[in-house]
Each structure stands twice: as C-alpha cells, then as structure tokens.
Amino acid sequence: MKLSKLAYNQVAQVKAIQGEELSLKLFEMGVLPGEEVELENIAPFGDPIAIRVGEYKMCLRLSDAECVEVTVIK
Amino acid sequence: MKQEITVALAGNPNSGKTSLFNALTGLNHKVSNFPGTTVDKKVGYCKLTSEIKAQIIDLPGTYSLYPKSTDELVTYDILRNKAETDFPDLVLFIADASNLKRNLLLLTQVADLGVPVILALNMVDLAERKGIFYDMDVLSETLNIPVVSINARNKKGIDQIKKLIANQSLHKKNTYLSLDNIDTKLLDEICEITDKKNAYAALQYAINVSSFATNRAKQVNAVFEKHNFKSKNFQENEILKRYHLIDEAVRAGKKERISSNTSRVGNCLVFKHFVFSVSSNFFVERIPYAVGRAWV
Structure with a gap:
C-alpha cells in the first residue's frame, strides 16, 4: 500500500521508496525500510500530510508520499 | 597552546544552535521555533579562560553533508575544506534529545570528515516529557566523544561546554563509517583528484561535485565509471550503516525509568x-x- 493512502492513526511499516533522490532524502530523515510510520494529520484539502516517524513528526507532500510503499500493521 | 580556538556550531535545523550561540557569545541573534531560521554563517567570540578565546561560528542547520539547498551548502562549504580560514578546530554539535537518532546521522558524518566533535544534548526536558531518558556517560562512551546535557535557553550546562572547549586534551577525532568495502584503488584516485587525505571526505566531496559540469566532475565521473562505483548506492548504504551504528549507541544510552x-x-x-x-x-x-x- 502507498503511504499517501494511509488512514488517520493507522500505523504502518516502510517497505520501499521509489526514486533515487527522494529515497536518499527520506533515508536521511529517518524514513528507513522497516521503520514505523503513523498518519497523524492531514492538511485542509488533503495535502500535505504529517506522519510520525519513530520519535518525531514529519510533513510531506502527497506526491512524495505516493512514492513510499508501506505495509499496514494496525 | 593555541590562544584562539575556532568552534563551529553544527546540527539539524531547529535544534537550538543559535540559542547556544547567543548563550556562548552574549549576542542576540534571531531565534525562532521553526527550521531554517539561520541561513548564513554568523561569527561571535567567547572568552573561555583568561588566556583562551573561542571564535564561535553559527552555521545553518542541515540534515546531512549532501546539501540540497543553498543554506545547507554554506555549512557544507565550511566543514569540507581544511584550507578554508573558517575551518573549525572543533565542532560543537547540538542535537535535539527528543529526536536523537536523526540528529546523530549528521554528527557521525561530520566526525568522519576528520574534525573533533563534542555533543551538546539540547531539549532534554522535551525528551523526558516523552519518557525518554539518556545516560550521558553511556552515550559518551558508546559514541566515543564528550557529551554534555544543556538547556540552551535557560543557559544550563554552558559553563561545562566552555570548559570542554578550552580543554583541548579532551578533543578527539573519531571515525564511524568503515570504508573497507570500497576499492582502495578507487579511494586513492579520488583522494588524488580532490587533493584530500581523508578518504571519506574525498569520496563525499567527489560525490557532491560529480553532478556539476566542471573538469573535476569529469575526472571524478571517469574514475567512478572505471571502478563501476554507483554513488547513489554508496549513499544509501552509508545512511543505512550509520543508522545501524546510531541505533545501537542510542539504545545503550537510554535509561529505564519505571512508570x-x-x-x-x-x-x-x-x-x-x-x-x-x-x-x-x-x-x-x-x-x-x-x-x-x-x-x-
């Protein structure tokens, strides 16, 4: 499933990130394969979204979130 | 003993570099609660003892040494070049304790450039509110660098930082990332092209210039191609390896507090x-x- 399709408070695990540039940037920010992410907020009109990555909260564009493949845990 | 020490303040955006800069120098630069407030370097002075003075350089925050914007480039330019007049004798690294792992990625990169690093752990109160407690001694041991808990806004721990900066016997260079899996011939050639002795600094610099349209970029790309070196793969591996090291250090440094x-x-x-x-x-x-x- 794509990270952009996550529902509120749904927890998922990162599987893979598409795109070389984006995956490097997200890796640096701690979005690593196996890391737990949770959808915490959605901005008005649905973009951007705020996700919890490990210990902190990060905002990202929906178009970037579409490149992140995740598996839902709960 | 050197009378003036150049100290650079480095760290992730919004971790309190400018607050600490203000606390150390007595200046009053703009501080705010969002990332990207400092976009250029700032210089101030701090008297450590009657004999030793420190020149403090406040740098824009960055997440890694592979810059993606111009303010990140300012930080990278100062840290990468040992010939630069502003090249620091010491990096005072400020990390947000409530989000330590991501902060330490940059710390390990900076240390690998061959500069001594001191870690100042800021926002410890925020971390404690989240239920995260760190043992500074264990962190210092696992990371093999001096670690001080500070509160940049209340000026807690500032005296301790000053003492650490003044005591140069405690400053030590450290390497975290091993380059054993990289062809030594490639590293030698890259060191020669980039005119650097430190293999990580050379490789890192080569990767950053490889996307430009300069002669050096051409040389670098030729060497990369000759040895079938994929810079993106290297970078990905580098980050994963660093996070692996950091994970272990952070886990060891966490203190258990019941309820x-x-x-x-x-x-x-x-x-x-x-x-x-x-x-x-x-x-x-x-x-x-x-x-x-x-x-x-």
Missing part, C-alpha cells in the same frame, strides 16, 4: 482531563458574560 509517564503530573490522564474540564467550563461560563457585557 516515568504516569508519575509526572503533566502527563497524568486524570489531571489532563481535570484541566480540560475546568478550562472548558471556564470558557463556557465566560461567553454569556462577555456577550452580556457587549450588549450593555
């Missing part, structure tokens, strides 16, 4: 509910009053 969450009044659910109901009652009662006043 730390419930014993704190601010985090107590019942208390929160009480505060919420009292405050909401307060507002509900005040509205008719305010409306009434407005009519009169």
Whole structure:
C-alpha cells in the first residue's frame, strides 16, 4: 500500500521508496525500510500530510508520499 | 597552546544552535521555533579562560553533508575544506534529545570528515516529557566523544561546554563509517583528484561535485565509471550503516525509568482531563458574560 493512502492513526511499516533522490532524502530523515510510520494529520484539502516517524513528526507532500510503499500493521 | 580556538556550531535545523550561540557569545541573534531560521554563517567570540578565546561560528542547520539547498551548502562549504580560514578546530554539535537518532546521522558524518566533535544534548526536558531518558556517560562512551546535557535557553550546562572547549586534551577525532568495502584503488584516485587525505571526505566531496559540469566532475565521473562505483548506492548504504551504528549507541544510552509517564503530573490522564474540564467550563461560563457585557 502507498503511504499517501494511509488512514488517520493507522500505523504502518516502510517497505520501499521509489526514486533515487527522494529515497536518499527520506533515508536521511529517518524514513528507513522497516521503520514505523503513523498518519497523524492531514492538511485542509488533503495535502500535505504529517506522519510520525519513530520519535518525531514529519510533513510531506502527497506526491512524495505516493512514492513510499508501506505495509499496514494496525 | 593555541590562544584562539575556532568552534563551529553544527546540527539539524531547529535544534537550538543559535540559542547556544547567543548563550556562548552574549549576542542576540534571531531565534525562532521553526527550521531554517539561520541561513548564513554568523561569527561571535567567547572568552573561555583568561588566556583562551573561542571564535564561535553559527552555521545553518542541515540534515546531512549532501546539501540540497543553498543554506545547507554554506555549512557544507565550511566543514569540507581544511584550507578554508573558517575551518573549525572543533565542532560543537547540538542535537535535539527528543529526536536523537536523526540528529546523530549528521554528527557521525561530520566526525568522519576528520574534525573533533563534542555533543551538546539540547531539549532534554522535551525528551523526558516523552519518557525518554539518556545516560550521558553511556552515550559518551558508546559514541566515543564528550557529551554534555544543556538547556540552551535557560543557559544550563554552558559553563561545562566552555570548559570542554578550552580543554583541548579532551578533543578527539573519531571515525564511524568503515570504508573497507570500497576499492582502495578507487579511494586513492579520488583522494588524488580532490587533493584530500581523508578518504571519506574525498569520496563525499567527489560525490557532491560529480553532478556539476566542471573538469573535476569529469575526472571524478571517469574514475567512478572505471571502478563501476554507483554513488547513489554508496549513499544509501552509508545512511543505512550509520543508522545501524546510531541505533545501537542510542539504545545503550537510554535509561529505564519505571512508570516515568504516569508519575509526572503533566502527563497524568486524570489531571489532563481535570484541566480540560475546568478550562472548558471556564470558557463556557465566560461567553454569556462577555456577550452580556457587549450588549450593555
């Protein structure tokens, strides 16, 4: 499933990130394969979204979130 | 002994570099609660002892040494070049304790460039509110660098930082990332092209210039191609390896506090509910009053 399709408070695990540039940037920010992410907020009109990555909260564009493949845990 | 030490303040955006800069130098630069406030380097001075003075350079925050914007480039340019007049004798690295892992990625990169690093752990109170406690001695041991807990806004731990900066016998160079899996011939050639002795610094610099249209970029790309070196793969591997090291260090440095969450009044659910109901009652009662006043 794509990270952009996550529902509120749904927890998922990162599987893979598409795109070389984006995956490097997200890796640096701690979005690593196996890391737990949770959808915490959605901005008005649905973009951007705020996700919890490990210990902190990060905002990202929906178009970037579409490149992140995740598996839902709960 | 050198009379003036150049100290660079480095760290992730919004981790308190400028707050610490202000606390150390007595200057008053703009501080705010969002990333990207400092976009250029700032210089100030701090008297450590009667003999030693420190030149403090405040740098824009960055997440890694592979810059993606111009303010990140400012930081990278100062840290990468040993011939630069502003090249620091020491990096004072400020990390947000409530989000330590991501912060330490940059620390390990900076240390690998061959500069001594001291870690100042900021926002410890925020981390404790989240129920995360660190043992500074264990962190210092696992990371093999001096670690100080500070509060940049309340100026806690500043004297300790000053003492550490002045005591040059405690400054040590450290390497975290091993380059054993990289062809030594490639590293030698890259070191020669980039005119650097430190293999990581050379490779890192080569990767950053490889996307430009310069002669050096051409040389670098030729060497990369010759040895079938994929820079993106290397970078990905580098980050994963660093996070692996950091994971271990952070896990070892965490202190267990039993029921730390419930014993704190601010985090107590019942208390929160009480505060919420009292405050909401307060507002509900005040509205008719305010409306009434407005009519009169």
